[in-house]
Amino acid sequence: MDGKNKLSENSEDYLEVILNLQNTQKVARSKEIAKKLNIQRGSITGMLKKLSRKKLVNYEPYGFITLTKKGEKIAREIKRRHIIIKDFLFRVLQVEEKKADAIACRMEHAMDKSTVDMLLKFIAFIDKHPGTDSNWIQEFIDFCSDKE
Amino acid sequence: MDGKNKLSENSEDYLEVILNLQNTQKVARSKEIAKKLNIQRGSITGMLKKLSRKKLVNYEPYGFITLTKKGEKIAREIKRRHIIIKDFLFRVLQVEEKKADAIACRMEHAMDKSTVDMLLKFIAFIDKHPGTDSNWIQEFIDFCSDKE
DNA sequence: AATAAAAGTTAGGTATATATAACTTTTATT
């Protein structure tokens, strides 16, 4: 149906930000989107129109901004990827939290669903630390400081 | 010195491709770069001029294309990231090889050096499968098929 | 050496995504 219409990274970022704003303040306001994306107010309108044309956001000039069903589905998937990737970077790879978040923000567009699914399984596997009765992540941390 | 001049993903891709061509055929030819990047011949010149201005490639019209010291250093780092990320996706997460390669190609721009360094350590840690005397990756594969 | 083919370049055009500044609509204040 709409399987081939791959969205740009920027479009995905807008959807994700709108989802987060929708969750915290019911509707997304143009000004808030601009702030979150670190973009000028004037640049928002054009993208909202584009996303509206693609039936991903409900947009009327001067009106409320919400995600459509279709837009929300995509936004949730992007957000899910973000959370999983950040978790891996932060908890497993020991990347500093803010940095983990920033990198996840970029990686979420590079990884597809099935790859992130595997990453999720992998984290679950680690959390169960099979084959050992000690904490697996702690072992990795120790492993890191042992070297050099 | 040149710490803040962050390159675009496209620029990084050009450098990486030129490095690979340089390694296999001594110099990179415009036509080959175009083929590797899946871009038309006519689009190459402009980027080469830009990279030349930034002292990353040695470029003369109709001449050979090679990386400068500075360009090669960057290209090697990008390539290193690519190899490490692909290895993780393919060997650890069990992502199909071609796909792992394609995704690594995009992730390499999202991850910075120190994060990839941690990923490398992590893979080394896995390969030593501490805490167990069995093959760690195999355990993960089994873990995946156990579920559902 | 002449000429055909291949490789590389140039110019003009497109798409995406941004900024700025002036303008309009909405909301809040008095």
Place this chain on the structure above:
DNA sequence: AATAAAAGTTATATATACCTAACTTTTATT
């Protein structure tokens, strides 16, 4: 209700990176 402030929009401009088609230079073939 009048008006000021805030939010949103529009128009114009910029930067990146690409395409196509015509052109030039280099290389290979006869």
